[in-house]
Amino acid sequence: MAVVAAGLLTSCGGGAASDDSGGSHGARTGTGTPSSSASPERVAPRTQLSVPSLYDTSRGWESDLPGTQIPLPHSGAVAVFREGGRNNGTFTVLDVTSGQSLWKTEVKGPGIVSAFSATVNGKDYLVAAASGAKGADVVSKGREVTTIDIFPARATGDNVAPAHHLELDGDGAVSDGGSGLLASFDEDVVMTVDPATGATKTYDLKKMKPPASECKLCFASTEAVAVTPRGPLLATNTQPRRHYWVPGVWSGGTLTTDSENKLFIAPVEDSLVAQWRDKGAPNDTWAVLDPATGKVRARVDCAPDQRVTADDSKGASLSADGRYLVRSHTAFDLDKGTGHCFEETDQDKPVHLTGVTDTGVAFGIGASTADQADPRVTIDLATGQVQLGDYVVAPFGDYSGYGLFWDDSTNTMVTYPHAK
Incomplete structure (x- = not known):
């Protein structure tokens, strides 16, 4: 396997975003439309959701940019990745406090491009990966390659170049491995990638x-x-x-x-x-x-x-400051070295945890009753006390003093600040 290129990050400056809402609503990012210049401190998003009382729905912003939302908790931002039709895609990164576009870029690959984030040593990275044939034409089948483009989450401007571009021999699958990227090429060969430097190391699992x-x-x-x-x-x-x-x-x-x-x-x-x-x-x-x-x-x-x-970690969540971790029916305070269990017992019904804030407020789903299906709950991890919630939508991210929510009915991302 060979790394063809690993370049330095470059970017170009961008101007201020314009207003598409007439100033009467919170910042809203539409398809191909920049964020509103209206301050999220003064106006309410037009989409109003039933959320935990921790949040102030009279302020905030929203975005209907199509694509997949990728939280970037250590960068005060959220990315939207839109997959293209010709082995490409687009990253648009928004400031979580204002909704304004920070940077945007198009990524291309030899096959369908997948995108995800990785957090290592408290720094967020955006990753685009693809596998497919390079150099194929009517005569040649080309050769199978896997490309990885790594971007620091915080940048500025349009057409931001990746900090590292890797081109690896073989048809591989790339994922977030925790303390680095993991690229698997067959049953016996894997490669680790340091997103900070682009450095790679190959391992033969047979040995x-x-x-x-x-x-x-x-x-x-x-x-x-x-x-x-x-x-x-x-x-x-x-x-x-x-x-x-x-x-x-x-x-x-x-x-x-x-x-x-x-x-x-x-x-x-x-x-x-x-x-x-x-x-x-x-x-x-x-x-x-x-x-x-x-x-x-x-x-x-x-x-x-x-x-x-085997995939039981998919619903797991770490607070932005790294202190609290929740997974399924367990919750941990990493500073104190303690935890709580909310599994089903002979006396208690189970609670499935879905997220947690830096202040130790966890969100979850309790056991259904005859009167209420999938009731929402909040949990104070300092005490382990579970309370029935009066909300419908829990945040899929919480950092920089804001909660990020998704509205299925309108395919809109809505962001509300913490209540003062």
């Missing part, structure tokens, strides 16, 4: 066997499931609970007294969430791990739950 003391009978193939600061996190077989290790650094067997040493571990940004049960223990242990060392940062014991699936 990376688990510690013999933990996995004497492992015959299944090895898979890379995350990126840590000290190499890829590897696992055997395809089950949610399995053997995990970072070659030459740490392994999951040091976490539990169970001789089988089978755990569940999944990345949540640049942290790892883990579950295991010690030998003879009545409860499961849930924990947040330091990916560099495998040491426990926070933990809590919960009633046994056998419904863990």
Whole structure:
């Protein structure tokens, strides 16, 4: 595999955004239309949603730019990625406090372009990746390549160039691995990418066997499931609970007294969430791990739950300041090293957590009743107290003093500030 280019970030300045709403509504970004110059501190978005009382719906802004919304919590921004029809797409990045466009650029690839964000060491990056044939024509099939374009989340102007452009040999799949990007090319070869520098490192999984003391009978193939600061996190077989290790650094067997040493571990940004049960223990242990060392940062014991699936981290969320982490029915305070369980027990109904703010206010969905389906709740993580909420829509992001919401009925992103 070869990296063809890795360039420095360049950008050009852009002018102030113009008003498309006559100044009578909050800032609104439309298809191909810049943000309103109206101040979100003084006017209400025209779209009014039922949201938690933490937010002031009399102020804010909204955007109907088509595409996928990508929160950038450490950059005070939110990106909208619109996939194009000819192996291309467009990033538009908006300031979360005003809705004004910060920068915009088009990305192209040899195949369908996918986009996502990655956060490493407190810095956000936007990533566009694609795989396909390069140089194909009526005679030649060309060669299979994978391209990766990496942008710092905070830039200015139009036609912003990527900080790093990588062109790798082979048909690969690129994803956010936690502490870096993870590119998988076949069953045996993976590559890690540092989004800050564009540096790559290739690993041959056939040569990376688990510690013999933990996995004497492992015959299944090895898979890379995350990126840590000290190499890829590897696992055997395809089950949610399995053997995990970072070659030459740490392994999951040091976490539990169970001789089988089978755990569940999944990345949540640049942290790892883990579950295991010690030998003879009545409860499961849930924990947040330091990916560099495998040491426990926070933990809590919960009633046994056998419904863990391999993609169980998809609903997980980390507060913008990195203190609180929620995942399914668990919540952690990483500063205090503690956690709360909201799983179903003989006495309690389950609560599924969907997000959390820097102040430790978590949002979730409780068990349905005869009177109310999927009731919304809020949770004070300082006390673990659950309260029935009077809202319908929870934020998909909360940072810089604003909550980001999505309105399905109008395909509109709406942003409200915290109530003063």
